[in-house]
Amino acid sequence: MTRIRVATTWLDGCSGCHMSFLDIDENIIQLFDRIELVYSPLVDFKTIPENIDLALVEGAVSSEADKEEILTLRSRSKILISFGDCAVTANVPGMRNQFSVMETLSRAYVENSASGQILPSGSVPKLLEYSRPVHEYVAVDLFLPGCPPPAGVILSTLSDLIDGRPPSLGGKTRFGA
């Protein structure tokens, strides 16, 4: 049986959704009989491969690097899932949207900085004007809200997709928790 090629990534998020994924505990052994993790922060591949069957995207699109990552991932994936509140709504990263990029940067690097007090240039990806949900940049096939989505919902959604069933969230996860 050919295994389904799965990719995961985190953009502007806290990695909590990936931690919740790992919380499926021993189920991961059976799951990995069916899937192959071809790209993920949890494994050691540096570039996005071609022919991805299923992509899980955690985090909002906040920087030029996020944007490039999501565009490439989308172009190489059959099914793309917005994974967690940051991907779905921009959530906590989006709280900076009330302020200009310059206000945000100076708050972090000048006002609250004990030393240095230099704005970053070149060393980190350039922030976009707004931190936005994934679906404002690319087509998204499935939305999995939650902060983070519960492990059980992640497992049942992946199992449904692998078995070719339409996944049903049916109120098992919600925004904020």
Next chain:
Amino acid sequence: MRYPAFLQRIADRADVQPVRILTFSINGQAVSAREDETILSVARENGISIPTLCHLDGLSERGACRLCIVEIKGSPKLSPSCVTLPRQDMEVITNSDRVLDYRRKILELLFTERNHICSVCVSNGHCDLQALTTELGMTHVHYDYLHTRHAVDASHERFSVDHNRCVLCQRCIRVCEEIEGAHTWDVMGRGYLSKVITDLNQPWGESTSCTGCGKCVQVCPTGALSEKGKSVAEMTKRRQFLPYLKLMRGDESR
């Protein structure tokens, strides 16, 4: 219409002013109602659920949120069931695809207008707006967020108001006026720039009319009004006082 008390007693007498009973249908189910009952109230009496946000048992109706819209046969527009009275032989549909679609859109637009970040909200898990996303099957927002910037007023000794989380349901305004009798709260501005204010847009802590009763905090459907000292997900609201107060005062019919 309210009359002075001595006239109201006559107006309330069924033998002098008989309330007409009429029959109509909701989702094909035949129902009967007093002519002064709303479609929402009749639906709920008959176990037909209609989602609401600005409605709260014990307060007057405002028709502010439009989530309770229903289809009425023969009418091209959708009507808010909380402020629409039935008519004889009216045919009401509460769950057509069109109604469900518009309700979800209305809910999504509420999310675009302000900054509802459930994960860091005091009312996370106890919020009417958040619960509606599950009830109406809203998985994401199709529209662009407005990224508006709203103030937080923490000048009151015990309570604070975060306008980023306000949905302008006006429950606070109604409970303050109708139950507490203080009318500290009101609304100013227009459209999505409207905001609830205390007195003449003074800081809440400087309001001379506020009695500090906290009823507004308890009826607020979101985390917009909260008690100080509550952290994420800790703000549970206690609304049981409202029907109780109405009953004890004998003005349940209002």
